[in-house]
Structures are given as C-alpha cells and as structure tokens.
Amino acid sequence: MVLFSFFFVLFSNNIFAQDSIPAKEDLTEEAELKFQEFFFKALSEKSIGNYQKAIENLESCNQILTNDVSVYFEFSKNYLLLNNTLLAKEYIERSLAKDIHNLWMLKHFVKIYQKERNYKEAIKIQQQIVAIHPKERELLARLLMYDRQYKEASALLNVLEKENTLTSNLKKLKSSLEKRKEISEKKINPSDLSSLIHQFKTNKSYQILEQILKDSTNNDTALLKFCEEGIALFPAQPFVYLVKGKILNDQKNFQNALTTLKNGIDFVIVDEMEVDFYTEIAKAFKGLGNSKQEKKFKQKAKNLKN
Incomplete structure (x- = not known):
C-alpha cells in the first residue's frame, strides 16, 4: 500500500499538474483509498483520450462522496472534451459555486464559451479573471476582437502598449x-483595373492593392507579384496571404500555398475570412496527399460556419 501511494503521488504530480487529487478527511480510510483510486483512473483515462471512461470513474467518485468540487471540475473538463458544452457548463457552475474565485475553473469556463463561440459570455468571465489577475488581459483583448468589439479591443491594446506588456x-x-480602421475610414474612387494599377505605382496604398486583388481575375503571374509586394508592404494584412495561397493552390504549388496560408492566418480577426483560410489549407493538404490534415481543416471550416 505504501508503494502504491508513492507511485500514485509521483505519477499524478508529473502527469496531472493542473488536476487536483483531493484528500478527503471526512471519509473512512478505505473509502478515501477507493475515492482516490477512481479519481486517479479518471485522470489517467482522460490523459489518453478515453473521456467517457473517465466520466464513469468520476461517477464512482461521486457515489462515494457527493458534491465534491474536484469531481465536478473533472466532469466539466471531460464533457467539454466530448463537445457536450451543456453538461460542461452545468458542472463548472457547480464547481464555482463552491470556489468562486478559482482561476483554473474560471479559465475553463471561458474555454466552454469559446467553444460555443459565445464571446459575450466569455468576455464577462474573462473580465472577472482580469479583475483578480491583470496579467490575463491578452485573452480579453482577443475575445473582444472575436466579438467584433474593435474599439474596446483597441483601447485595451493601447493600455498594454503603454505598459510595455504587448506580446x-x-x-x-x-x-x-x-x-x-484605415480601410474603413478611406474609400477608393471607382476605377478600372488598369487605372488602379497605375495608381499603385505611385501610391502604395493597401486600399488600392486590395481593390486590385479583388478585381483581377485572369493573370495569376501578375497577381502573384502584387501579392508578394503586398506582403512585403503590409505584412499584417491577411487578405493578401489568402489570395496568394489560393493562386498557389490553383497552380498546384501546394507546399508554398500551405506555408503562405499558415503565415497569414495569425492576422485574421474575422470569422468569414478564417473559414476561407481553413478551406484553402485543406486544399493544400489534399494536394500534398495528407488526408488526415485535410479532414481536420475541413472540419474547422465547417465548425466556424455552424
């Protein structure tokens, strides 16, 4: 029994650093050992992806000791991993009712709302976290952008920049x-493509470049040159990477398409464009013969559309 206990503590400390294995002083020694055995099995099953089996072991824990905060927390984690956000929310709410300021539980609650793409509720929880832990503002800025609260996101980013804490x-x-913001404030006068190209030679404006990329339909070689110049001039504009990636996919240059698309997706803040990126990435993987990754990114695109 001593050897088992030593192994139990060592293994759990190394593998399940963020999962708490509770000691229950109000149980008999035999019941406590059974409780920890089931809890340990739940953590072990979760670590190898057997989430339903983990839940079964947690149910055994719950029979030994009901209303335990650690068991509720683990229930929520496993249900989220099974994409059952309804039960994941129910159990994390039970956990937080007993430990309202627990950082890990609050972070987990944010993940559930992110999974549902319910950014408004995620923002509310993240604001609670930030009130206790100001260093957690990076995710808050991202959530504000995902929710298209651009003004609020920009204000927060300005604060972080003044504090010299921008990653x-x-x-x-x-x-x-x-x-x-610049794009929304400026408008390009309607003009034909040749005039736009002529304008771009003297005025290296992103607005003009974007219109060129949208209006061009035939000459992929010329369009690629505009994309390469655009990436050099405007490295944070995802649309340029997307157009270049599409052209490279059409030319069956799948590896370069994949590299381009992966470089550009970090700058995406609009869901619709993220769908386009995932779709083109899936095409690139298909062209490279990687069906596993193709299916993965097709599913990502599908999840965003739903």
Whole structure:
C-alpha cells in the first residue's frame, strides 16, 4: 500500500499538474483509498483520450462522496472534451459555486464559451479573471476582437502598449486593427483595373492593392507579384496571404500555398475570412496527399460556419 501511494503521488504530480487529487478527511480510510483510486483512473483515462471512461470513474467518485468540487471540475473538463458544452457548463457552475474565485475553473469556463463561440459570455468571465489577475488581459483583448468589439479591443491594446506588456502576437493584432480602421475610414474612387494599377505605382496604398486583388481575375503571374509586394508592404494584412495561397493552390504549388496560408492566418480577426483560410489549407493538404490534415481543416471550416 505504501508503494502504491508513492507511485500514485509521483505519477499524478508529473502527469496531472493542473488536476487536483483531493484528500478527503471526512471519509473512512478505505473509502478515501477507493475515492482516490477512481479519481486517479479518471485522470489517467482522460490523459489518453478515453473521456467517457473517465466520466464513469468520476461517477464512482461521486457515489462515494457527493458534491465534491474536484469531481465536478473533472466532469466539466471531460464533457467539454466530448463537445457536450451543456453538461460542461452545468458542472463548472457547480464547481464555482463552491470556489468562486478559482482561476483554473474560471479559465475553463471561458474555454466552454469559446467553444460555443459565445464571446459575450466569455468576455464577462474573462473580465472577472482580469479583475483578480491583470496579467490575463491578452485573452480579453482577443475575445473582444472575436466579438467584433474593435474599439474596446483597441483601447485595451493601447493600455498594454503603454505598459510595455504587448506580446509579439498582440502587436501583430494591433497592427491589423489599425489597418482595418484605415480601410474603413478611406474609400477608393471607382476605377478600372488598369487605372488602379497605375495608381499603385505611385501610391502604395493597401486600399488600392486590395481593390486590385479583388478585381483581377485572369493573370495569376501578375497577381502573384502584387501579392508578394503586398506582403512585403503590409505584412499584417491577411487578405493578401489568402489570395496568394489560393493562386498557389490553383497552380498546384501546394507546399508554398500551405506555408503562405499558415503565415497569414495569425492576422485574421474575422470569422468569414478564417473559414476561407481553413478551406484553402485543406486544399493544400489534399494536394500534398495528407488526408488526415485535410479532414481536420475541413472540419474547422465547417465548425466556424455552424
């Protein structure tokens, strides 16, 4: 029994650092050992992807000791991994009722709302987290952008920039937001394609480039040159990467298409464009003969559409 206990503690500390294995002083020694055995099995099954079996072991824990916060938390994690957000929410709410300021539980609650694409509720929970842990503002900025609250996201990013706490990814997103604002504030006068190309020679404006990329339909070689120049001039504009990736896929240059699309997707802040990226990435993987990755990115695109 001593050897088992030593192995149990060592294994759980190394593998399940964020999962708490509770000690239950109000149980008999035999019941506590049974409880920990089932709890350990639940963590072990979850770690190898057997989420339903993990839930079965948690149910055994619940029979030994009802209304336990750690068991509820694990129920919620496993139900989320099974994409059952309804039960995941029910159990995390039970957990938080007993430990309202628990950081890991609140973070998990945000993940559930993100899974549902319910960004407004995710933002509310993340704001609670930020009130206790100000360093968690990066995700709040992202959630605000996902919810298209661009003004609020920009204001938060400006604060982080003044505090010199902007990560490299947030700097890219801030640049993308600024470009988006410029686009919305400026309008290009209607003109034919040749006139736009002529304008772009003297005025390296993203607005003009975007119109060229949208209006061009035939000459892929010329369009690729515009894309390459556009990426050099405007490296945080995802639309340029998307157009280049599409052209490369059409030319069956799948590896370069994949590299281009992966480089550009980090700058995407609009769901519809993210769907286009995932669709083109799936095409690139199909062309490379990687059916597993093709299916994965097709599913990602489908999930965003739903």
